[in-house]
Amino acid sequence: MVTIKKIAEMVGVSPTTVSNVIHGRKNKVSEENYKKVKEALNQANYVSNMSGRILSQNGSKIIGVILNYSRRSEVNVVSDPFYNQIIGYLEEQIRMNGYYMMLYTSGSVQESLNLASAWKIEGLVILGALPADAEKFSQVAQMPIAFIDTYVDEPVMKKGFINVGLQDYEGCYDVTNYLIHLGHKNIGFCADGNQLIGVDEQRLSGFNQAMADAGIKFDQEKDFFGLPYKVHERHDYLTQLIKTRFKSYTALVFTSDYLAVDALNLLQDNHFRIPEDMSITGFDHNIFSEQSRPKLTTVEQNVKEKAQLTIYYLMQEIHQPKAQIANIKLKTKLIIQESTRSLENE
Amino acid sequence: MVTIKKIAEMVGVSPTTVSNVIHGRKNKVSEENYKKVKEALNQANYVSNMSGRILSQNGSKIIGVILNYSRRSEVNVVSDPFYNQIIGYLEEQIRMNGYYMMLYTSGSVQESLNLASAWKIEGLVILGALPADAEKFSQVAQMPIAFIDTYVDEPVMKKGFINVGLQDYEGCYDVTNYLIHLGHKNIGFCADGNQLIGVDEQRLSGFNQAMADAGIKFDQEKDFFGLPYKVHERHDYLTQLIKTRFKSYTALVFTSDYLAVDALNLLQDNHFRIPEDMSITGFDHNIFSEQSRPKLTTVEQNVKEKAQLTIYYLMQEIHQPKAQIANIKLKTKLIIQESTRSLENE
DNA sequence: CTGTTAGCGCGTTCAT
């Protein structure tokens, strides 16, 4: 390993001078020395030892990206392309800012914060945190944190709170409203799990509001379907629903393309024609909604923009902490494709 | 930040004693002190500062996972669930071994090695390295490296070379052979890009061999289709092929489920019936082959096992470097589903 | 403009 000290010896200057050259402080080094040192640095392919840097009170240049364990362990996080995409884009943004990405799946706030403190992590990105955890995070953490897709009550937000999410409410309102305008009245709502929190809760609210605005009754007990996380259980449950309760609906709203395509296929396997016998909508507009036949009518979110904004705000807070609150909700876009149809001409 | 020194002050012992307790050296500390220190450690939620650790010649506990940039920048790496899965499983294995995962996308060997040396990374996992790069890596790197899905000539392998891949040759031989036994003779082979290297090259070889063994001519100039990486270009090209050259085939072999489903959909959009008018096979057996209709006949690989073995061998080399060569090729399994049919009864 | 020095947190060696 080439160290500053060795370079200094080689060139015949002090370590400080080398350090100054490394940091481009031209005004502190004579032009001649600057050139000589620069050359030696390149020659020896000097790479600074990060642990030395960190120890002498400098930033670690690490951004921790934390996935919620309880979600990660579920099969669909491994399969849902959203996580794939967002992690890819986050890595890109982090790297382009000259930072390193440490990826960690964690079950608890404490575990995440231990990681952060062990590495003097400069900033955290937290995906899919529950509201309660988010609160704990912002209270205890010493470094800037950016949440993605987390909902927290306004009063709880500490200064410096960053969250980048979607207009989930509006997005789901739009797609529901679209179905209503196509003439649908018997619409079911399907999501992962039984207890809706955060994103899905907002989407359900948007759905509810659209129904209410149109004067259509929605009975949450009856018309909301919480689907099991595990693939096989979900398939069994969906198949059962298809043979029974789904028969009384003309349209189903899903909270993700992933779930929607799953159901779409099972419906077709059970001789439902889509969209003739059932209209289906998704959420995300990712590869699933494009690769299904018929293609899904869905709500688009811009994952790349999500990642970009997240890192942008995080870097802002790292470099010039203003402790401002940034609670971004990105716009969604209704994508009308082939899985929905009008009931008007019946 | 709680440091060893502070804990020492609190309890009234020396830092060395605290350090000994942390490392569980009971024989070096009196039982009484051991207990007191342990308690203080827990009380204060002591987390060791990794930079201090690294600096005093200890391991960083970091495993670097490196994605090939040229691939990463292509849209399909973001979309192909294989990368999603393998990264998820690698993270899990790394974490379970008490290590941290640094995820990095890199365009060059040098850049990757710089990362490794800056962080004193203990081991590298390299995904999708080209043979030339793999060679360079093994020659220059100072730490254990495990490749995933890389092909390198035997003589080039340095001691300590680890590669975990698939029986790509055999897998593709099997699926091709299956098509041949169904009576297919006019079979096209479709892969990403024009220059096949590594995995895809092996799969093509297996394909070729199966054809040769059955005495069927395969004209690489004519029957091999290199598909563009970019989605739109690929769709345009496939659509064009469907209207022209694909008409002379009864079956198409694809090197991934991702590509196969893409083509399957476009074929159906252009009024091909699958499998009546064309048999299609994929490779991977991931969510795409399950969510397509008809479901894809494909070749299964066990991604979780790949990740487990990779980290297992890497940890072996890290903890007790034997400098043995481990060039694993995991078995594949032919999954017969609905996208292929027999020509026999015609 | 340049060099010396001290200190960051940890682990280890060597006295005690």
Add this chain to the structure above:
DNA sequence: ATGAACGCGCTAACAG
């Protein structure tokens, strides 16, 4: 069994 002292690589404060 315990503690003092040193060094890992880097940076910043300070002295020249």
